[in-house]
Amino acid sequence: MLSLLTATTFDDIFKSSFLEKTSSFSLTDSLIGMVAAFFLGLFIYFVYKKTFNGVIYSHSFNISLMVMTLATALVIMGISQNVLLSLGMVGALSIVRFRTPIKDPMDLIFLFWSVAAGILCGAGFIPLVFTGSLVIGLVIVLFQNKIVVENPYLLIVKFDNGVANTEIERILAAGSKKYMLKSKTIFQEKETEVTYEVRIKGNDAELVTEISAIPGVSSSVMLSYDGNFTA
Template identity: 40%
Template sequence: MKSTILKYLSDGNKPEDLSVIILSFVVALILGMIIYISYKFSHSRAVYSAKFNISLVMLVLVCTMVMKVIGNNLSLSLGMVGALSIVRFRTAIKDSRDTVYIFWCIVCGICCGVSEYVVAFIGSGVIFGFLIIFGCIKTNERFLLIIHGDNSIEEEVEKLMLVFFSGQSKIKVKNTSKTRTEYIYELTQKMIDKSKNNDKTINDGLYAIEGVESVNLVCQNEDVSR
């Protein structure tokens, strides 16, 4: 029994034909390009990261290579897990969809490594169609409108915000002291876009109020484009 287990652990994989290896990498490259196109067309942030997209294609090829090396060799797979556990990835994922693309690349690489091409193409086709249809949906981003001025602005600012945004703007913070006042209003992208149809902008209206010193518009989203 011991000798059988040791033989199983020590035996390497049977060498595959060169044509099979080349076919695996060709299919991996095709699937990688499908993922590349999907990410490019479904990308919705202001700045498109071509470097990250190229990295996705490379990830498919690398995973294919790893699976070809490991194969059915248990001892080699355990050694590979130990080696990869040393690597630490410190790149922060800014968009939750980026995580989906990374897993998609890994699964495609695994499928190509074990020659499951049909599963890889059918699965990629379904995911590709879903992301193209729903990947372009943009969230209704939230913004903070920060207004600074003296105490005389309170009544006029609240009245202007109420009229300008048809009562939809929400006061998040109101800080006051003996001489100064700070307002923080929460706005959405739809509210800002709708207000563009007015004759004047909210900035024009606020600066027309005597006592308003500064107006800042800050996006609440933590997403920072690469």
């Protein structure tokens, strides 16, 4: 038993634990996968830049989409060669927590698209990922740029309690397509604040101006509304 232990050299351990596991590694396939992931990440980059319609465009987030495609492809190439390594990678990634909030649902779609493209590139499904990415990109460009969605607004009005809501709602009925009362707050029986969801017909500035001109109205503010409201 002792002779067997002493006969095992460091070179034997190195060969058995490292070299044999990388014997099936193909440099050509890896380069093809990484190049495909790069071009797909670049495609995702331009689609995101062209279709972005949020408040502030983040160039660093767009760059991270391209890098995420490359990094995911690299990880998949590595763990596909070894089952134990894949299990260890899953365990390592399970403890990672991302704290960056995703406010726009479309950003989450692009993140998932980048990860999916990287996985398919790393697994070698090049024709599938190029075809699927082309279809996804065309759908996003079509729906983001061609289809106009009418976003509602939030109208917040503060007025003295002596002012009736009927005058405000009369102006809303005449100057908007549709309006709905979302909340009403009375402050110490002196001032009232109401919030309306409004879909305007034309110039929203004129609507706010007319409401602000009502005697007893202290403030009138109209904000863009994405559909989520917390009272």
